[in-house]
Amino acid sequence: MAQDRPPSNRSTTQRAAVLRAVESVHTHPNAEEVYRLVRKNMPNISLATVYRNLHLLADEGKLREVQFLGDVLRYDAMTDPHEHFYCRACHRVWDLDSSLPETVLRATERKTHGSIERYALDYYGLCSHCRKSTTSRD
Amino acid sequence: MAQDRPPSNRSTTQRAAVLRAVESVHTHPNAEEVYRLVRKNMPNISLATVYRNLHLLADEGKLREVQFLGDVLRYDAMTDPHEHFYCRACHRVWDLDSSLPETVLRATERKTHGSIERYALDYYGLCSHCRKSTTSRD
DNA sequence: TCCACTAATAGTAATTATTCCTATTAATGG
DNA sequence: CCATTAATAGGAATAATTACTATTAGTGGA
Ligand SMILES: [Mn+2]
Ligand SMILES: [Mn+2]
Ligand SMILES: [Zn+2]
Ligand SMILES: [Zn+2]
Numbered sequence: 001m002a003q004d005r006p007p008s009n010r011s012t013t014q015r016a017a018v019l020r021a022v023e024s025v026h027t028h029p030n031a032e033e034v035y036r037l038v039r040k041n042m043p044n045i046s047l048a049t050v051y052r053n054l055h056l057l058a059d060e061g062k063l064r065e066v067q068f069l070g071d072v073l074r075y076d077a078m079t080d081p082h083e084h085f086y087c088r089a090c091h092r093v094w095d096l097d098s099s100l101p102e103t104v105l106r107a108t109e110r111k112t113h114g115s116i117e118r119y120a121l122d123y124y125g126l127c128s129h130c131r132k133s134t135t136s137r138d
Numbered sequence: 139m140a141q142d143r144p145p146s147n148r149s150t151t152q153r154a155a156v157l158r159a160v161e162s163v164h165t166h167p168n169a170e171e172v173y174r175l176v177r178k179n180m181p182n183i184s185l186a187t188v189y190r191n192l193h194l195l196a197d198e199g200k201l202r203e204v205q206f207l208g209d210v211l212r213y214d215a216m217t218d219p220h221e222h223f224y225c226r227a228c229h230r231v232w233d234l235d236s237s238l239p240e241t242v243l244r245a246t247e248r249k250t251h252g253s254i255e256r257y258a259l260d261y262y263g264l265c266s267h268c269r270k271s272t273t274s275r276d
Numbered sequence: 277t278c279c280a281c282t283a284a285t286a287g288t289a290a291t292t293a294t295t296c297c298t299a300t301t302a303a304t305g306g
Numbered sequence: 307c308c309a310t311t312a313a314t315a316g317g318a319a320t321a322a323t324t325a326c327t328a329t330t331a332g333t334g335g336a
Contacts, residue, residue: 010303010312031294046315051294053313069205069258072293085250094251100259104237112223113232114265120207121238121259127252148283148332169323184286189323191284210322 009056017042018053022063023077028084028093030074068093068122083121089130096123147194155180156191160201161215166222166231168212206231206260221259227268234261 009015021037022029029037035050054075057063064076068086078095085094100121109116147153159175160167167175173188192213195201202214206224216233223232238259247254 012303012313014314044315046317048295048316049314065207067205067207069203070211073208083246085246085252085254087252088255096246096249099242099246100238101242104239104242108221108223108234108237108261111234112261112263113267114223114225114263114269116223116261117226117263119259119261121257123246123250123254123257125250125252125255131252150284150332152285182286184288186287186324187285 014045014049015053018050019057022075028074028076030072085123087127087130088124089126152183152187153191157195160213166212166214168210223261225265225268226262227264
């Protein structure tokens with residue numbers, strides 16, 4: 001039974017532009033924001049193409065998907081393991097160095113009913129800017 | 139300037155039923171699943187009421203919102219800090235004891251641009267059941 | 277116990293985010 | 307340069323959530 005090999009991904013200008021857009025910012029943009037960025041240079045790329053390529057690039061490991069409570073999927077060009085702080089007021093994201101000790105990861109691997117392929121450690125709160133300008137609530 | 143106090147939440151049978159539904163399962167149900175559960179005893183509760191009360195109960199700290207990559211909001215009656223393993227194939231969730239050392243949390247608190255109110259540590263992979271029954275890919 | 281007030285609900289419409297569909301375009305290997 | 311077919315543009319469809327509004331039902335006082 002001949003394995004039908006997966007079609008090799010063609011390299012399109014759209015795909016390259018989507019990747020470059022995410023790499024060009026440190027804001028962890030969502031699909032809509034990537035769409036806006038790419039359209040500056042490629043005014044009639046379609047939104048569906050942006051979505052398709054974001055997923056594809058994430059599958060290939062060139063981008064990382066991140067998502068915070070109640071927010072939509074966002075994309076991160078920093079694929080090395082690291083953690084995030086998410087401000088619940090302005091929805092901005094800060095990168096944090098990896099702080100989860102290897103020992104913790106190993107211990108969880110033992111306890112868990114499955115194999116751990118990845119993890120997300122997300123911190124939530126108010127950023128210093130929003131702490132000044134608001135009276136605590138959202 | 140007189141503070142107009144927030145209206146005190148009335149206790150409705152719907153709200154109690156929503157809370158009980160989430161407490162009755164360990165599956166971390168989403169709104170639709172809670173809706174199905176509640177309708178067994180309260181056949182014409184509306185979906186909007188379920189959504190509204192889930193949010194409200196989360197605000198009150200009686201429920202905790204959780205969300206995994208690419209999935210919708212789910213609810214957890216276990217409000218004490220703990221962590222999760224999420225199977226990317228069957229989308230089931232396992233509770234894990236808290237494994238993030240206090241020292242790590244403190245260190246992050248110093249590094250971070252804001253104050254940490256909560257965090258989520260989510261592990262992703264294939265559960266043992268799905269590892270047996272599938273040929274690796276989703 | 278009754279009532280007035282108004283928060284909460286049921287039912288439905290609207291919105292948002294994402295995926296699906298399909299005719300057309302363009303990357304690629306020969 | 308072609309033939310093949312993956313990928314795209316544009317728009318329709320779907321899924322999840324929120325908004326709207328007439329009606330219902332908690333609640334605190336009389
Ligand atoms: Mn990041
Ligand atoms: Mn849990
Ligand atoms: Zn902020
Ligand atoms: Zn599984």
